[in-house]
Amino acid sequence: MTIDLENINVILATDCGSTTTKAILIEKVDGTYRQTYRGEAPTTVEKPFANVTIGVTNSVTEVAELAGRSLTNDDGTILQPAKDGDGCDLYISTSSAGGGLQMMVAGVIAEMTAASAKRAALGAGAIVMDVISTNDKRRPHEQIQRIRELRPDMILISGGTDGGTTEKVVQLAELIAPAKPQPRFGSEYEMPIIYAGNKDASEEVEKSLDEDWIDLAIVENLRPKLEQENLGPARDKIHDVFLEHVMAHAPGYEMLMDWTDADIMPTPGAVGDILQTIAKKDGINVVGVDIGGATTDVFSVFDETFNRTVSANLGMSYSISNVCAEATMPNVLRWVHFDMDERELRNRVKNKMIRPTTIPQSLESLIFEQAVAREALRLAYKQHKEFATTLKGVQQQRTVGDTFSQQSSGNTIVDNMKLNLLVASGGVLSHAPSMNQTAMMLVDAFEPEGCTNLAKDSIFMMPHLGVLSAVHPEAASQVFERDCLIYLGTCIAAKGVGKTGKPCFTWSLNGDVTASGTCNFGDLERIAMGPEQKATITCEPAKGFDLGAGSGKKVSHEVRGGTVGLIIDGRGRPLGLPEDRQECQQTISTWVENMALYENQRQDEEMEQAVVTA
Amino acid sequence: MAHAYTPGLKVTRRMTHQVVRMLPIKGEVNVEVGDTVDADKIVAATYMPGDVYPLNMANLLAVPPKDVASLMLQKEGEKIEEGEPLAETAGIFGKFKKIYKSPYSGTVETISDVTGQVILRGPDIPVEVKAYMSGKVIDVNPEVGCTIENDAAFIQGIFGIGGETFGTINIAVDSPDQTLTGADLSEDMRGCVVVGGARMTEESIETARKYGIAAIVSGGMDDQDLRDFPGYDLGVAITGSEKKGITVVLTEGFGDIAMATRTFELFKTFEGHRASVNGATQIRAGVMRPEIIIPLDAVSTEAEPEHSGGFLELGKPLRIIRDPYFGMIGTVKTLPSDPHVLDSGSKARVLEVELSTGEAVIVPRANVELIEA
Numbered sequence: 001m002t003i004d005l006e007n008i009n010v011i012l013a014t015d016c017g018s019t020t021t022k023a024i025l026i027e028k029v030d031g032t033y034r035q036t037y038r039g040e041a042p043t044t045v046e047k048p049f050a051n052v053t054i055g056v057t058n059s060v061t062e063v064a065e066l067a068g069r070s071l072t073n074d075d076g077t078i079l080q081p082a083k084d085g086d087g088c089d090l091y092i093s094t095s096s097a098g099g100g101l102q103m104m105v106a107g108v109i110a111e112m113t114a115a116s117a118k119r120a121a122l123g124a125g126a127i128v129m130d131v132i133s134t135n136d137k138r139r140p141h142e143q144i145q146r147i148r149e150l151r152p153d154m155i156l157i158s159g160g161t162d163g164g165t166t167e168k169v170v171q172l173a174e175l176i177a178p179a180k181p182q183p184r185f186g187s188e189y190e191m192p193i194i195y196a197g198n199k200d201a202s203e204e205v206e207k208s209l210d211e212d213w214i215d216l217a218i219v220e221n222l223r224p225k226l227e228q229e230n231l232g233p234a235r236d237k238i239h240d241v242f243l244e245h246v247m248a249h250a251p252g253y254e255m256l257m258d259w260t261d262a263d264i265m266p267t268p269g270a271v272g273d274i275l276q277t278i279a280k281k282d283g284i285n286v287v288g289v290d291i292g293g294a295t296t297d298v299f300s301v302f303d304e305t306f307n308r309t310v311s312a313n314l315g316m317s318y319s320i321s322n323v324c325a326e327a328t329m330p331n332v333l334r335w336v337h338f339d340m341d342e343r344e345l346r347n348r349v350k351n352k353m354i355r356p357t358t359i360p361q362s363l364e365s366l367i368f369e370q371a372v373a374r375e376a377l378r379l380a381y382k383q384h385k386e387f388a389t390t391l392k393g394v395q396q397q398r399t400v401g402d403t404f405s406q407q408s409s410g411n412t413i414v415d416n417m418k419l420n421l422l423v424a425s426g427g428v429l430s431h432a433p434s435m436n437q438t439a440m441m442l443v444d445a446f447e448p449e450g451c452t453n454l455a456k457d458s459i460f461m462m463p464h465l466g467v468l469s470a471v472h473p474e475a476a477s478q479v480f481e482r483d484c485l486i487y488l489g490t491c492i493a494a495k496g497v498g499k500t501g502k503p504c505f506t507w508s509l510n511g512d513v514t515a516s517g518t519c520n521f522g523d524l525e526r527i528a529m530g531p532e533q534k535a536t537i538t539c540e541p542a543k544g545f546d547l548g549a550g551s552g553k554k555v556s557h558e559v560r561g562g563t564v565g566l567i568i569d570g571r572g573r574p575l576g577l578p579e580d581r582q583e584c585q586q587t588i589s590t591w592v593e594n595m596a597l598y599e600n601q602r603q604d605e606e607m608e609q610a611v612v613t614a
Numbered sequence: 615m616a617h618a619y620t621p622g623l624k625v626t627r628r629m630t631h632q633v634v635r636m637l638p639i640k641g642e643v644n645v646e647v648g649d650t651v652d653a654d655k656i657v658a659a660t661y662m663p664g665d666v667y668p669l670n671m672a673n674l675l676a677v678p679p680k681d682v683a684s685l686m687l688q689k690e691g692e693k694i695e696e697g698e699p700l701a702e703t704a705g706i707f708g709k710f711k712k713i714y715k716s717p718y719s720g721t722v723e724t725i726s727d728v729t730g731q732v733i734l735r736g737p738d739i740p741v742e743v744k745a746y747m748s749g750k751v752i753d754v755n756p757e758v759g760c761t762i763e764n765d766a767a768f769i770q771g772i773f774g775i776g777g778e779t780f781g782t783i784n785i786a787v788d789s790p791d792q793t794l795t796g797a798d799l800s801e802d803m804r805g806c807v808v809v810g811g812a813r814m815t816e817e818s819i820e821t822a823r824k825y826g827i828a829a830i831v832s833g834g835m836d837d838q839d840l841r842d843f844p845g846y847d848l849g850v851a852i853t854g855s856e857k858k859g860i861t862v863v864l865t866e867g868f869g870d871i872a873m874a875t876r877t878f879e880l881f882k883t884f885e886g887h888r889a890s891v892n893g894a895t896q897i898r899a900g901v902m903r904p905e906i907i908i909p910l911d912a913v914s915t916e917a918e919p920e921h922s923g924g925f926l927e928l929g930k931p932l933r934i935i936r937d938p939y940f941g942m943i944g945t946v947k948t949l950p951s952d953p954h955v956l957d958s959g960s961k962a963r964v965l966e967v968e969l970s971t972g973e974a975v976i977v978p979r980a981n982v983e984l985i986e987a
Contacts, residue, residue, distance in 0.1 A: 138789030140668040167679070178666045178723055178733050204728045279920045294850075313849055318897055346837035348937060350868040352899055353851050354773045358936040358981045359962060365937055366958035433959030598959070 003090065003261060012063070012071060012078060012088040013464035014056050015267055016043055016095040021052075024464050025067055026479055027086070033475040035483040035508050038459055039063035044252075051252035053259070056093070073347035074260040078259050091469060093260050095253070095268035101242050102126060104152040106132040106170045106176070108159035112391075113197065116223045117158040118194070119387075120231040122308045124238035125269025127295075132175070140175060147179035153246045155191065156234060157205070160198030162224045168367050171203040173208035175338070189249060190215040192241045196222040196234040208556055213584065215276055227391060242266060251344070262471045268297050268308060270466025274307050275299050275423070277469045278480060283285040284420035287446065288462070289377060291426035292318035293356055296380035302413045307388035311380040316428050317356030320372060324349050327375035335371035335444065337588040340364070343398075363598060366433070370441055373428040377445030385412040390545065416573070417495060417548055423485065425457035435563040435596050436526070439488045443567060447575050449495045450548035451537070451557035454488040454564070487531055489562035493569035494519075496545035497576065503542045504570035511535025519570035524591045527568065529561030537566070545572075567595075621954045623865075623903065623983070624770040626747050631766040631907060633747045636759035639740070643754055651745040651762060653780045653890050653909075658743045658759050664736030667718050673954045674714050675703050679730030686732070688722045694734070695719045701732075746778050748909045767884055767908040768867065769877055771831070774893025774904030775844060775969045776861030780807075781828035783908065785885050787811040790878035793870070796821035803827050803853020807889045807906070809881045812872045814862070816842045822860055826963070829861040829891040831868040831881070831906060833873035840868070845877050854894025866933075871941045874933070874985055884908045926965060926979065934967065936981035943985070951974040 011026040011033070021044075025037040029217040039062025044055035057076040064071040070086040073079050102124040107114025110133040116255065121128050129150050132143050151187055155176060159169035173195075195205050195218045202218050209216050220233040247253040257264060265273070271290065279286045280302035288299040294315040299308045324332055329342060340516040345368065352358060389412050424430070424442050432438045439454050448454075461484050469476035494504050498521035508516035512533035519525065529535070533555035538556045539547045549555035559566060572589075578584045592598060641660020645651060666783040671686075672679040685701045688694050696719045705711035716734065723733040749764025784806040786798040796817040804825055810818070810832030816839035822830050841847050844856055865873050880966025889908045896902040926946055928930075934942045954964040954976060964980040969975060 108822065141666055144666045144668070167729050174724065174726055174729060174731055175668065175732065178735065180663075208726070208728075260817060319850050321847070321851075325847040343838065344869075347867075347869040348940075350773075350837045350840070350848075351935070354867060354895075355935050355983075356897060359959045359960065359978050360955050361936060361978055361981060366960070373867065383714065431960065433961075553920050556658045587975050 003471060006291070008080040008089040008472060008475070010069075010088040011090045011092070011468065011475060012060065013091075013468060013471070014059060014093045015270075015385055015460075015463040016045075016052055016055065016093065017267065018043065018096060021055040021059045022460065023056070023063045024459075024461055024466075025063050025069075025071075026468075026475060027032075032482070033478040035459075035461060035479050037063045037067040038461075039066060044069040045250060051255070052095070052250065052293065053252045053255050055257075090261050090471065091259060092262050092464070092467045093256060094265045094267045094467050095247070095250075095256075099244060101238075101266050102129055102151075102153050103129050103156060103238070104129050104132070104147065104150050104154075104171045104181070105156045106158070106442055107197075108134050108165060108172065110136050111224070113158045113223045115387075115389075116163070116391075117156050117196070117230065118230050119166075119229070119233070119307065120158075120222050120234040121238060122310065123231060123269070123272060123306060124235045124271070125236065125266030125308075126417075127310055127312065129531050129562050132172065134171065139595050144175055144179045147176060147181050150181055152181060154193075154238070154241050155193045156235075156238065157193060158197040158222050158438075160201060160221075161223050161226055161556045162199050164198055166198055166201035166204060169197045170204045170208055173205045177208055177211060177214075180211075189245070192217065192245050194219060194234060194237050194241065196220065196237070215245070222448065229391060239263070239265070239269070260465060265463075265467045265470070267463045268310070270463045271297070272299050272306060272308050272466070273400060274462050274466035274469050274476060276301055276482060277473060277476065278421075279475060280304065282420075285415075285418050286421045286423065287414070287419055288423040289379070289380070289425070289429075289442075289446075290460075290462075291316060291373060291376060291579060292427055294319050295560050296376055296426070296476070298380050298384040300414055302388070302415065302418065305388075305413055307384065307413075309380070309384040309387050311376075311383050314376045314380050316369065316373060316376065316426075317352060319353075319376075321349050321353040323372050323376045323379070325373075326379055330370075332371050332375050335374050335588060336367055337585050337592055338364075339585075340368065344563055367598070369428060370432070370437060370574075373441055374445045377441065381446055385414045388412055388414050395447075416452075417448060417450050417546070419448055419454045421448075421455060422446055422448055423455050423457060423462075425460050425462060428459065430456055430458075432596065434599075435486070435488050436597050439491075439567065440591075440595055440597060441489075443493070443569060444575065447493070448491050449493055449546075449573050450555075451559060452491045452493075453560065454491055454562065454567075455485040456488060457484055458486045487560060487562035489529060489564040489566055490557075490559040491557070491567040491569055492537060492539065492547070492557070493567075493571070493573060494539075494545040494547050495573040496541075497572045498542070498544060499576070504545055504572070505539045505541040505547060507537055507539045509535045509537050509559075509566070513566075517568070519568050520588070521570055521572060523568070523570040524594050524596055525568040525570075526564065527566040529565040531558075531560075531562050533561040535561075623772060624768060625874070625880065626766055626768050627880060629768055630763060631747070631748075632752070632761050632763045633745075633907075634647050634759065634761050635743050635745065635757075637741060637743055637757075637764055639741075640757040643756060643758070643760055645751045645754065645760055647751055647754055649751045651748060651751060653748045653888065655745040656742045657745050657751070659739050662741050664720060664738050666723070667720070667734040667736065669700075669717075669732045669734060670730060671714070671725075671732045675701060675712055677703060677730070682730045682732065682807075683725045683727055685952060686722070686725055690722050690725055693721050726950050739785055744778075746780070746892075747907050748888070764912045767880060767911035768904040769880060769908075770829075770893075771863040771893075771904035771906065772867055773851060773853075773866050774861065774863040775858050776829070776858055776893040777854050778879055778887060778890070778894075779828045779861045780890045781805045783807050783809060783881060783885050783887055783889050785809045785882055786930075790833065790875055791872035794818045794830070799825055799827065801825050801872075806839045807831065807891055809878070810873075811878065814864075814888060815839060818864060819843050819860065823858070829863065829893070831863040831865065831891070833864065833866040834869050834871035835862075835864055837868050838871075851895050851897040851898045853894075854892070856893075859955045861891050863893055863906065865893060866941070867935070869941070876985070926982070926984070931985050932967065932982045934977055934981060935983050936978075939967075939969075939975055939977060942967075942969055944975075947974055964984060 041058030112131040694928040753761040792811035
């Protein structure tokens with residue numbers, strides 16, 4: 001379908017989530033695209049409604065009421081084109097309803113082709129349920145048992161470079177055929193299997209998977225050479241299969257596909273697309289995070305390489321108990337600057353898990369939830385760094401000069417010193433009562449180094465903009481810059497560790513704001529600097545500290561302000577906290593005070609109340 | 615807005631309840647529409663394809679993969695018993711033959727000439743589906759399963775561990791706020807569904823297991839005891855497949871929290887009756903809560919509207935489900951329409967609750983659930 005971009009003035013976008021369908025309206029105002037109205041309604045993929053378009057119509061109706069613009073026809077369909085103040089010119093949608101796209105992937109070697117296959121699936125917006133490989137330490141019958149238990153929407157098989165092993169690849173296919181995994185959508189569903197491995201093995205794989213319940217698609221090898229990944233064709237095929245098979249089986253999606261002017265995208269895939277678009281446009285490295293109730297998604301673009309991970313059981317409600325179990329309670333509590341009863345806390349965590357929709361009422365509760373969030377984010381980012389690596393198994397040529405400097409293959413490409421923009425989204429970050437709290441959760445969990453801009457997705461519109469960027473990149477870019485991101489400010493942090501109170505770096509700020517000072521090790525300071533203000537910061541790190549130019553080397557950065565301002569962080573990297581509980585509480589108290597984290601809240605009264613209640 | 619929808623757990627003295635019993639794959643349904651069944655009646659049965667055992671025959675015989683098929687003594691589809699010769703090499707001049715005996719009983723499913731892999735399929739695994747709830751079969755889906763219906767008292771729990779079971783209801787405590795300890799249990803409770811009051815201790819669960827009690831139901835439990843019981847810290851609330859020899863259901867939550875009076879009274883009314891219990895809990899989209907079903911075959915009680923949430927309205931009784939007032943009972947006093955700034959600093963829609971002590975407190979609407987009158 002050809003879309004005349006010149007004549008698009010009103011855009012309607014929806015994101016059908018597992019629980020809520022969110023609609024936004026984008027309008028051309030004075031020649032610039034702006035997000036103007038937003039509405040939401042419960043997603044309707046379960047009985048008694050079982051038709052996703054009902055939720056879409058409801059959310060669009062809310063937007064229509066707010067905008068004073070009719071957007072639907074009498075039968076609930078989208079009114080197009082825009083005319084006389086009603087309707088829209090373009091309607092697009094993303095979806096993660098029904099649990100999103102759930103995939104199983106298989107590859108010959110876990111660290112090589114299987115890792116590439118996982119990257120392809122995650123990049124396409126899927127949840128990877130399991131990765132099967134010939135070296136995953138499970139015996140073949142255990143692997144078959146696992147495949148049988150899973151109920152994936154589709155399977156991606158890779159393995160072997162072109163001209164490499166065929167036997168091992170065919171062996172994988174031979175495991176899948178007898179396992180006969182049951183799809184989620186019932187016995188009539190033909191299981192889509194995508195083969196993206198050694199092209200020489202295609203014929204044999206096809207023979208092994210010649211079953212009436214399998215719908216096999218063969219695409220280009222996603223790892224044609226050890227040193228080369230070719231994820232595009234596999235990702236595109238996953239997207240096609242998602243639309244043709246998975247979405248077609250979700251209630252009402254066939255109707256929704258008719259309504260939209262562009263293909264429906266899986267929500268995380270759309271978020272990845274918009275981050276890539278922005279990284280490319282501005283030539284920057286970006287990390288984005290979306291922390292939800294059940295999962296945490298981390299996206300990164302470093303030197304134009306995109307990676308996405310889903311930490312399946314790190315979340316703030318359904319998975320909160322798992323965060324506490326994985327991080328351990330002492331690690332969570334190190335972020336809390338007062339005593340809490342651990343037994344009572346553990347019961348509270350479990351009560352949040354079984355009643356996930358409750359919200360923190362007391363300040364004490366909020367501080368604890370934000371402590372859990374720091375640990376969930378920290379663990380999710382750690383997983384992301386371990387996953388986002390250079391290609392493993394690649395031989396590198398070394399010279400004598402490289403002997404001590406050249407790193408082996410498979411190192412993380414995530415480099416916090418090179419990170420330019422860190423974007424937050426998800427309830428606990430987006431709905432924190434103060435922006436300072438959001439900024440500090442990001443800084444404490446991600447530990448950015450050097451100079452890093454911090455921002456948050458104002459109303460979680462990145463999915464909408466992701467799908468829009470595929471249709472109308474200019475509109476997506478304008479809305480992203482003006483309405484999507486709320487700039488919190490900039491974090492200046494030194495890499496290195498020193499003694500508390502000893503000089504870490506000196507700094508001077510010149511521009512819309514002028515200031516200077518010395519940041520000692522352990523200090524955390526906030527300089528007020530508004531969203532429109534810009535300045536140049538020049539830092540001279542002490543020996544052993546690095547702010548981007550090397551240890552002890554002077555460096556200048558252009559910085560922008562935000563709702564929080566400039567954060568001068570001399571706490572060192574990696575960020576360490578005192579092991580002694582009392583000392584740790586005092587340290588955190590100082591940071592809380594310096595950052596005015598809970599300034600406007602009745603902290604003392606709350607503490608008293610909590611004690612009385614306990 | 616004068617009211618807002620608020621969830622609550624279903625607790626009802628009488629309702630018509632249906633359970634759908636389905637096989638995981640097609641098989642045979644043993645009942646017909648109109649049949650009356652007991653909870654332990656096997657209503658459908660089938661055989662699952664057996665376990666799969668891959669054998670790398672090319673390696674085992676030290677021959678090229680393409681030769682494997684010709685050396686197999688059993689061809690695809692043929693059966694073999696454990697210990698019987700499965701493949702044999704040609705040897706040298708008919709001598710020094712190498713024989714490979716099958717390590718498993720089953721059927722030869724596939725023989726690959728690319729990898730030299732042989733897939734053996736073990737014997738079929740029988741699968742039986744019980745009625746779970748006594749009642750009348752009202753629908754049969756041929757080869758798949760059936761639907762059973764009965765009038766029943768129904769209690770939905772908040773969290774459970776363990777799968778389906780059934781037994782006679784036995785009340786082990788005097789009041790809903792009494793902690794359930796091992797001393798409250800006895801050996802003659804074997805096979806029973808034992809009801810406690812407030813928190814069940816870890817010792818009470820251990821004692822119950824020792825006595826062969828089918829299920830225990832109580833108001834609350836400590837997280838620490840939950841960890842000791844399955845032996846691991848539960849990360850996400852997806853349960854039901856634990857094989858601990860007992861099913862555990864919490865009606866209210868974690869901590870020392872009393873069972874709702876109405877729930878306790880309901881159990882007391884039906885002491886001595888058979889109940890079906892399932893601890894399976896899945897707290898995700900499409901939430902599944904544990905349940906206690908008490909079929910009312912010969913009991914005369916009046917039907918009543920079920921309680922399972924509804925709209926917050928002035929005077930309605932509720933429970934606060936989040937600190938700082940967790941577990942407290944009260945009634946809706948006012949429903950302010952404007953968002954309120956909470957002590958946490960967040961803005962949220964709230965309600966004013968009049969606690970049973972007479973004190974009035976402000977609570978976010980998300981932090982209450984409706985309970986019985």
